[in-house]
Amino acid sequence: MSASIVRRGAGIALAALAAIALPAAGQGTVSPLIRGMDLEQRGQNREAAAAFREALGTPDLVPALLGMERAYAAVGQSDSAFVVADSLAKAHPGETMVQIVRLRSALYAHKPAAAAAAFADWVKAAPAQIAPYREYTQLLLEAGRLAGADSVIAAAGKIPGAARTLAAERARVEGSRGDWDAAARDWRIAVENGAHLMPAASFALGEAGAASREGIRNALLAAPVSPGARELLAELELAWGSPSAAWTALSSLFPDSAASAAWSSFAERAEASEAWLPAREAWRAVLGVACEGDVMLRAANASLQGGDARTALSLLENGRCQPRSAGSQRVAGALRVRAYAALGRPAEATAALVALTLTDEQRRVLDRDVAWAWVRSGDIGKAKAMMGDALDEDTTGVRGWLALYEGDLATARRALRESGTPSTDAVRALAILARTRAERSPALGAGFLALARGDTNTAVAKLEAAAGELGEAAPALLATSADLRAAHGDVEGAMSLWLRIVEKWERSAEAPNADLALARALAARGDAAGAKVRAEHLILTYPSSALVPQARRVLDTLASGE
């Protein structure tokens, strides 16, 4: 509490100081206030306190009192400040800052009874003012005296408007008690009263546990729509890792310039956390208020990054809100090429690319995108043609992938290994290629090509067929197929493959993982006994596997009935 009190005091003191004109050199005797400030600046706080006390009898009462409070605090004598403030308060009952220093120094000097008396005197002197209640509450909250703060807030209830004015303080008390519903309701009032309280509200409510968040959402979403409350909820949802929910909170704001500013700010934060689809929605909402080319480009880019090439293309081809500058138009062209490529329309992507004026490096990047589009359309030849001479020098993995799709495992193995930073997919492909010495396998190539085209059904069929051809790599191929099946909702099919791996290739590297995947899948469908058998099998069969702790975790979770 002490440090914050001193900080607050210093802030007020600096504000007061600005209003004081320093005497010019040779303009007569230096006032005690200026002398006190000079001594304070030199670290001579005891002497400064004496000078400030001397200045209390001059018109500089308030800055002198604040200076004295600071100087005494610096030497650990806040009780001395209290004595002075106590007597001054009686002489100047209408001076708010004197009353505040009296309260503050009493609490700082560990004199709670004196603080209570000071508060009572102040209320008596200014019965219709909210200031005594607000100051005392804030000081008590800083001191961690929640019950005391709560009593003061309750006592303020008789002052008109107190409920709104003290909403933030009441919210802090409620939050400390774990009453998050009430805290959210009061923070809502507080941010509606003052937008500057948004960071404090967001920080305070952000502490709520998962179980309490629904109540907070309800309080902030309740009718009527309140921009402050919606922005607060969006902040919270982002902090809780739910950018989609954050956008939902903001989306129903009335579309005006204030909402547009809130949406832009949200979109930028969503982009920073790679929440591309909420960012797309926010930019589109901004477009509804201000039809600007650069906003359209950001919306299109967010769409593409979020995997929604269709919306990106629709934005780019819509006649409205088009960019005007040459640079922005070039960006629009590049985005259009990427959108066509992502949509599997390689011919249009190629045509759009030809029309663009680009640097060699920019063109190389887009060439790769278009080449992948040809791959996705199943035309490896056109993909190779798109890459042209660059294919031989390619170190990004494209050469390796194209070889793999053609079933040329030897070239694929070498080229993928030589690619600079292999992607996760490339590492997985290499792991499979490392398990076989075969130089060619059209089935494996077809499996990976189907994967690249997004055709999971064909991919799993081809990979499982390749498992029959490439015996050594069979467990790795089946494990990949099982993961694909599971990811696409075919859990039954995945479980059948995992079981096959465990039973037929018990000593393979994939077997422990298959056992664990089986245990988790069985647990997820409520078959606790089956899950237990698989987890125990993993632990007993592969005692040195790195997955044993995870299997024990499955067992602990089953035992605790979660």
Next chain:
Amino acid sequence: MLRRSALLVALATICGLAPVAASAQHLLVPMDESQQNHLKAYGLTYHTLQLGQKAEWLLNYRGGSFLLPDIPDLRKRAAIDGITVEPLDDGGVASVRSEMSGQNMDAVPLEKAPKIAVYSPPNAPPWDDAVTLALKYAGIDYTRVYDDEVERDGLQGYDWVHLHHEDFTGQLNKFAVTYGLTAWFQKLRADNEETAKRYGFADIPALKKDVAEKIRRFVERGGFLFAMCGATETLELAIAGHDVDIANEYADGTPVDPNADAKMDWSRTMAFRDAHLVASPLVGSMSDIDGHQVNAPGQRQPLGQFTLFGFAAKFDPVASMLVQDHVSTIPDFYGVTTSFTRKTLKPGVTVLADEAGAPWVKYIHGDYGKGSWTFLGGHDPEDPQHVVGSAPTDLALHPNSPGYRLILNNVLFPAAKKKPLKT
């Protein structure tokens, strides 16, 4: 020779994790630093007794190890739970016994899996219960009981009863001031009021006093009682204040008897005497039994660390069992009752752990009638600042918790075959 035997022990340890190892006659479950999962080791020992097998607790030998029969089921469970075991043949066991005979160590036979009851509200309150967590994690069976079961059957049929956070003064931990408006508190109060009504009591304090009395009788008849946190202090206050109004007006409609302190009957309590009640409804603490006063503004004492006493295993087997651990000094942890002031302890109470130089102790034990009781202050040994609403501790992250071992010592202690005391 020494290197060869060390290698054999290492190999045996590794083999203990795999069911393919050749059968020995015994499994030693070391409880020193070499143990990978101390907490589940208690569950393994309990499981041995459930199978109708015998076990031995080797007091002060390698952190209070267990000696179990070498049967496939136990080996399998040890491997699954990640419990370190060392197969021993008869020669190995003879060597261990020989080492123990010359030192402050003793072997206590464990014969019967105690039937355990945990006294806990049926609806989950927003705080965890360290004993329930420990039992669940170790895989030890227990039955949850609450006021209905105590009122109906008086805890008959159980060997061991655990109490944790209950407020037997009936004031619901004085949470009304802070949490009175929360849904969980209102439900807790409504449920308790309904139970009181069902059994013909005027209010919650009257119900809880009667439950406390039945728990007292359970111990008097020969039961084992283990209590933690606020249940220690409030159980004793409810027993001593059986005929005194010690509950605030919000709990029973009348203020605390102004002469309550003088009217308390400490002759009927197990551990404490001459305590002074904290009558204010606005102060969270109950009396001056607790040394740390965590909920009394301005009086809260900082946490230190407590040290387990060393007892002579051959002469004080009970106290020795209760303090078996692989460390002797443990960081302290808060609860609504964190510790017990020395001045309020009855003569004859055995102090099992204290904080050096502090006016309080942490862990105490004593006999009462034909039974015995053990009190451990604090709420959760691995969450020193546990507050209402905190997530339950995940014991998978603390498999070697020395604090939780103290709880599990109490679970196995009633399984020990009583030997004639040598003192």
